[in-house]
Structures are given as C-alpha cells and as structure tokens.
Amino acid sequence: MQIRDRIQELRRVRASELVPNIRNWRTHPVAQRNAMRGILAEVGYADALLARELPDGRLEIIDGHLRAETTPDALVPVLVLDVDEAETIKILLTHDPLTALAETDEEQLHDLIELCDFNNPQLVAMVAELEAEMQQVEEDLDAVAERPEPPIPTAYQVVVECKDEEQQQEVYEFVNGQCYRCRVVTL
Template sequence: MQIRDRIRELRRVRANELRPNPRNWRTHPDSQRDALRGLLAEIGYAGALLARELDDGSLQLIDGHLRAETTPDAVVPVLVLDVNAEEADKILLTHDPIAALAGTDHEQLTALLIDARFNSPHVAQLLDGLAQTAAEVEAAVERDCEEVRIPESWQVVVECRDEEDQREMFERLRGEGRRCRVLTL
C-alpha cells in the first residue's frame, strides 16, 4: 500500500487568524478547557494544529479548535495539509476517534500516574479521573478472569466431514434421546 504524505508545510500562525471549521462536531466542557489551560501553562504547545488552505489563502482548522480558542493571541504551530474539503471532513470525523481506539497498558499508565506531577489542579483532576477509570477497568478484567467453574459432566465431541454430516449426526443423536447441541469451531 502506498501512503501519501499530505503535510504540505509547518507554519506558525496567530491562532485568531485560523478559521474554525463550520462542520466541527466536537464540544468542549469546562473541565476540558480548564485542563488544557493548565497543560498549556505548564508545558506549552507540544503538538501542531491541523488546517487546510482555502482558495482565499486563509487556513481552516481541521483539528485543534480548542487550542486555537484557548490561546487566540498566541502564534501556534499548524500543519498545513494538502487536502480538499471532502478529505478534510474525513479527517475531522475520524482524527480523534482513531486515537480513542487505543488500548491501555495499565502497568505503564499506573507508573506514569505515580511519576508525573502537575501544578494545575485541573490537570490533577483529569488524571484522577483517568486513574479511577483505569482502576475500574482493571477490577473488571480481574472479575472476568476469575476461574470458571464447570460442573462435572461427560461429553463427546464428534468431528464431522461438513455441515451436512454435522446435521445428520445431530439428528441421529437427538433421535436416540441424547441431549446435544451443534457447535462450529
């Protein structure tokens, strides 16, 4: 598979010059806004916003609306993508959900939560929620992994040539009064 590089350039642009995407579907609760302000104050920008250039030369955001809103007077890093409106919509729709599909290495997360210290109480609150969610997931996994108790029984698994042979065997055994069920593995 050949993968195209759609990044045209990295520009530094005043955030209030970026045009919000009218199709942006993400909303940002106060808790997220507060945590982002805390992270920006403590760390600064560590990732670029995504935008595409419109016919009039302006840049329309694809990702990074909250960062741009939070720091309107700041000069921010923007990856200018070589995409059309339809492709921008696809990125807008899937960029965050793809990231959300990532799994969690609970040991690594726990170690990071123990070691990382932030000054912002809003970031600490975000991390407390993350730690609580991780603990709940861990507990659920442990509950699901408890030993399964199978009552003593005597069974035979019969390998059949095909589905028709399976159906015939099932009907024959049922006809003999045997309790049986069809399994396909």
C-alpha cells in the same frame, strides 16, 4: 505501500483567524476545556494544529479546535495540509478515534504519573481520574480472575456429517422422531 506527505508547511497564525470546520463532530466538556487551559499554561504549545487552505486563502481547522478556542489571541503553530474536502472529512472522522485505539501500558502510565507534578488543579484532577480508572480496571480484572469457573455439565452428543442440507433435514427428522433432543447446526 507508497505514503504521501501531505504537509505543505508550518505556519504561525493567530488562532482567531482560523476558520472552525463546520463538520467538526468533537465536543469539549468543561473538564476538558479546563485541563487544556492548564496544560497550555504549564507547558505551552507542544503540538501543531492541522488545517487546510481554502480557495480564499483562509485556513480551515481540521484538528485543534479546542486549542484555537482556548487561545484566540495567540500565534499558534499550524501544519497546513494539502488535502481536499473529501480527505479533510476522512481526517476529521478518524484522527481522534485512531488515537483512542491505543492501549495502555499500565506500568509505564503509573511511572509517568509518579514522575509528574502538576500545579494546575484541573490537570491534577484529570490525572487522578486517570489513575482511578486504571485502579478500577485492575480491580475488575482481579475480580474476574478470582471468580470460579462455572461447572460445565457432562453432555454426550453425536455429530453426524451430512452430504447436503436435504440429508441433514432427513437425519434431523429421523432422530427427532426417535424422541431424542436434537438441533440442526451448520458449520
């Protein structure tokens, strides 16, 4: 598989000069906005925004709307991509959902939580919520494991293989006519 590198360059751009993408479908609730402010205050920028250059030279955001909104006066790192509008739409649609498909290594997550000490109350709350969700998943799995298997009643059945649908219908009508409970199944 040939994979193209679509990154043209890294630029530092004042966030307020970036053009928000009108097709951005992600919304940012207050808790997320507060947590973003918290991590930017405690760590700073550790990831670049994604943008594409418009015909007039301005940069349109593909990913990083919340970071740009949170720090409008800051010079922010922007990866300028060589993508057209159709490709931009594909990235907008899949960038965050692909990340969300990742699964959790609960032991590794627990270790990270133990190692991390946040000062920002929104980040503390976010990590506490993450830890509570992890605990709830563990409790749910334990509850399922403790639930007894439902009894499966003994059933005596006969499977008749037919050469075609017409013969299947004939066999069904015959067995049903003999007062046996039956059904038609096609595999």
